[in-house]
Amino acid sequence: MLKEFKEFAMRGNVLDMAIGIIIGAAFGKIITSFVNDLLMPPVGLMLGNVDFSNLFVNLSGQSYETLAAAKEAGAATINYGLFFNSVIDFVIVAFAIFLLIRQVNRFKREPEKAATTKECPYCCSEIPVKAVRCAHCTAELK
Numbered sequence: 001m002l003k004e005f006k007e008f009a010m011r012g013n014v015l016d017m018a019i020g021i022i023i024g025a026a027f028g029k030i031i032t033s034f035v036n037d038l039l040m041p042p043v044g045l046m047l048g049n050v051d052f053s054n055l056f057v058n059l060s061g062q063s064y065e066t067l068a069a070a071k072e073a074g075a076a077t078i079n080y081g082l083f084f085n086s087v088i089d090f091v092i093v094a095f096a097i098f099l100l101i102r103q104v105n106r107f108k109r110e111p112e113k114a115a116t117t118k119e120c121p122y123c124c125s126e127i128p129v130k131a132v133r134c135a136h137c138t139a140e141l142k
């Protein structure tokens with residue numbers, strides 16, 4: 001059983017998937033940092049000094065200045081600012097994956113197969129590429 005598990009774990013697809021998950025998690029952290037630390041502050045500034053990570057609806061009826069204060073008090077909140085940040089994270093990651101897959105597919109395209117036949121210039125019938133005389137009209141080919 002241990003041998004079977006080792007064979008399964010060492011297959012190329014499983015290792016590729018594991019590497020992809022690890023790199024994807026690291027990439028996700030980079031994108032999250034990019035959105036939260038670099039992208040959203042200028043967007044919030046342009047929209048009137050809004051901090052998206054602090055946008056929430058308080059369901060408890062009491063007033064709280066920040067989301068952290070509401071969470072500390074244990075208030076029920078709908079955190080639509082954090083959701084908005086997550087949506088932006090997703091869109092950026094999805095677009096990056098789209099670009100990556102598009103590039104990989106471009107490299108994977110099969111080259112065109114070499115032609116095995118050509119057209120006789122005299123009778124327009126198909127003949128093998130290596131032919132020196134047409135089988136249909138017996139013309140000599142150059």
